[in-house]
Amino acid sequence: MKQVLIPIDFSDNAYNALNYAKTLFSGHATTFYLLHVYISAPSNLLSTEHNTSILDEMSGNEEQDLKDFLNIAQKENNDDLHSFEIISKIGGLVKVMNAVVISNKIDYIVMGTKGAKGSKEVFLGSNAVKVINGIENCPVIVVPQNYIPKPPSLIAFSTNFKRAFVREELTPLVDIAVANNAKINIARIMQEEYLTDRQKENKEILKGLFSDLDYIFCKIDVETSETNALKDFAKHTESDLIALVHHKHNFFQKLLQEDVVDKISFNSPLPLLILSELK
Incomplete structure (x- = not known):
């Protein structure tokens, strides 16, 4: 329930x-x-x-x-x-x-x-x-305003692998994906070309947490801003939902800073799932 x-x-x-x-x-x-x-x-x-x-x-x-x-x-x-x-x-x-x-x-x-x-x-x-x-x-x-409700079949999940997730943080995302039989595109939006050893370890942890899901890893090049890069990625992949983990002083905060003047909630054309960071 x-x-x-x-x-x-x-x-x-x-x-x-x-x-x-x-x-x-x-x-x-x-x-x-x-x-x-x-x-x-x-x-x-x-x-x-x-x-x-x-x-x-x-x-x-x-x-x-x-x-x-x-x-x-x-x-x-x-x-x-x-x-x-x-x-x-x-x-x-x-x-x-x-x-x-x-x-x-x-x-x-x-x-x-x-x-x-x-x-x-x-x-x-x-x-x-x-x-x-x-x-x-x-x-x-x-x-978003005027969004026509439909079940998500493809979810864009953004991370830079700079921290390890715990299962409880991602459970809401996993539950939605399972309930709607949705695929997850794990979008890596970062300026660096290669992952550090720590990032590689965190990526492996994420694989374990998503082991029962249909997912793929994608790298996104940033040309103007990370906000626009994520929007473009979601649009080009025809995603139905964008998921982010809200930890302080990270990508989520950059999104707020970049788009807070451009109306609210990134002016996203898609629903956003904001996951809580667990300390």
């Missing part, structure tokens, strides 16, 4: 992220937790009594919106192995999500990259990087 957390802001992008998650785990027992978090700071211009009244009214509206969203999800569900639950909370985005991840033993977070309802303070879109950087020990799948 998989536990999947879907941040909801009632936008089309949030609904698309849910549809992608349903597609990704089609035919597998999965509980989808539809989470709505809104931040509402009390106004200094209003009394405590008025602030409380406004918060209560907002909470009631949010609860009804979330229930309506749940009803739509349930009516349109055609997989008997899928179930849905709703969670509504007031508070800080990362703090609330980390708490839900722990309390509900969440296996994956799947979220859209854009979207908002009215002027409410919601977190999908420009805060995607905050979620990726702030969530602890839970993989995050980012679904």
